[in-house]
Amino acid sequence: MIGKQVKGRDFLGCLAYVLEKPGAKLIGGNMEGTTPQALAIEFEQVRQRSLRVQRPVYHCALSLSPGEHLPDEAWREIADRYLKAMGFQRNQYVLARHTDTEHHEHVHIVANRVQRSGQVVTDSWDFRRSEAVLRRLESEHALVTVTPSWESDCAQPTRREIEKGKTTGKFSVRQQLQHLIDLTLSQDRSxxxxxxxxxxxxxxxxxxxxxxxxDGQPRGISFEFNGIAIAGAKLGRAYSLPRLQQRLAGGVPSVIEQAPPSATQQIRRLLNQTIQHVSSIPQLVEHLQTSGVPVQLHQSHRGQQLLIEVEGKTINSSRLGKLYCLQTLKSRLEHQARSLPVSMRQTTETLSTPKALAKSGHLNAAREKQVYQHLYETLAQRVRKRSKYQQSTREVDLEIAQFLLHSGSDTNVKALVHSPQVQQISQNSGREQAEAYVQELLKLATQNTNGRNSQRANPLNHDLDRSR
Structure with missing residues (x-):
């Protein structure tokens, strides 16, 4: 996770950028207002208690690595921990989520450096302190560890260097020096x-x-190229005097190997990944067990608990952090269900949602496939749970077909395409045979539905009605 901090003078300008950007969403904070104007007034009222501070605005952007995702509740937990560690225990703040970057999920924190008591949060060494806090949060939430720039073997180009390079077509002096030093050391072994x-x-x-x-002892080294001098440490740790001496002696590898994640970190990461693909705690437990993680739901005098085995010890999931206690996991699943285009709740209330979404253009082909696959898995699980005996895949498919036809949403029979039986027929005998199997199911389902009372013909309706 990367944290970028800026101190400024104008609350309104900062809030307008954070909250009025397309796709911005206010997800947390401790203030009354919800608009930039209302929030700026609240900030300024407290800011008046210490007029000596020239830059009262604290703006921090926290970004995940590509491919990582966190729910709003996790971001609120991270923002709260981050601010407290940075000294903002009693300060006003708001938290907003941005969706303008396709691959880097990130949030913005806008806080008042002035507390209600008139004290001001110090900014001394705040960049170093921020990095230490981010490393702890990465470990607790099983996120990819990002190496700070000053700890990197090779310092990355700044935004200004990148933009200048695009304009001029030339590398910066710092990049050229890094290249020349590496080239010299690799080609000349003498x-x-x-x-x-x-x-x-x-x-x-x-x-x-x-x-x-x-006393004449060397303490550092600098390089000058094209009239510009840069300290070796500014090029990266690998170019500082001690590291260059170690590289010449052959004692330092070119790349620092990162320590493998601990068992606790692996469990947190697996929980974060799995929870995005399930809709209930029992499903979460089943997926974790399938992944080889010893986990069980336990009922004690204190209530239900989620027990996980980590390094040979069975612990309560809350020991992994507040985000992983059973109650919070349930809340995350509920929030996830509300935010899905077609959730478990929507599936039981209206099965026309996939069709409506597809018509409105909000459901692309990949997402449509995911929706119908989720619909099939949900209905199949309910059919098997309701039955007292082991049913074949064909029997399960027939009950699902009856339910879909009875619900009056012909479009949703696409869910049957994700039946294991259909997939197997398609693979072994071809697509035409698979389509014939689906048509046969629908024909039988229509006969059963027309020939008997629909509720008795498919008791699945009763199960779903009870879940509403």
Whole structure:
């Protein structure tokens, strides 16, 4: 996770950017207002208690790595932990989520550095403190660990360097120096000392300077190219004097290997991934067990608990963090269901939603497939749970077909395409045979529905009605 901090003077301007950007959503905070104007007034009222501070606006953007996702509740937990660790325990703040970047999910925090008591949150070493907090949050929420720029072997180009490179078509001096030093060390194995390295770089137009203490001992190194001097440490840790000496001695690998995630981190990551594909706690338990994680629901005098085995010890899921206690997991599933285009709740209330979404253009082909697959799995699970004996896939498919036809939504028979039986027939005998199997199911389902009372012909209706 990456955190970018900015201190400013104008609350209204910052809030307008954060809240009025297309796709922005206010998901947390401790303030009354919901618009930039109302919130700016609240911020300014408290800001008046310490007029000496020139930059009262604290703006921080927290971004995940590509492919990572967190629900709103998790972001609220992270923002609360982050702000408290940074000294904002008693400060006003709002939390907004942006969806303008396709691959990097991120949120914005706007906080008042002035507390109601008139005290001001210090910004001393806040960038270093922020990195330490982010590393802890990454570990707790099983997120990809991001190496801070000052700990990176090779410093990445800044935004200004990237933009200038696009305009001029040339690499920055810092990038050129990194390339020249790496090229020299990799191609010339006869280099054994810093003096040898300086001589080789001089032939390429690079001047080297050792910065020494009063006693003459070298403490750092800098390089000059095209009239611009840059300290070795500014190029990245691999270009500082101690690391260059170690590289020459062959004691430092070119890439630092990252420690593998702990068992606890792996469990958190698996929980975060699995919860996006299930709709209930029993399904979550079943998926985790399938993945090889020993987990069970346990009823005690304190209520129901989710017990997970981690490194040979059985612990309550709440030990993984507040986000993973049973009650919070249930809340996350409920919130996830409300936010899905076609959720479990919508499936039981109206089965015309996939058709309506497809017509309105809100459901693309990939999402449509996912919706109908979810619909089939949900209905199949209910059929098997209701039955007292083991049913064949064909019997399950027939009951699902009866239910779909009785519901009056012909479009949703597409869900039958995701039957294991249909998939197997299609693979072994071809698509035409699979379609014939579906048509036969629908024909039998129509006869059963017309020949008997619809409620008795398909008791699944009663189960779904009770769940509404």
């Amino acid at each position: 280099i054994e000392t810093i003096t040898d390295l300086s001589d080789r770089l001089k032939q390429m137009g690079v001047s080297t300077r050792l910065n020494c203490l009063v």
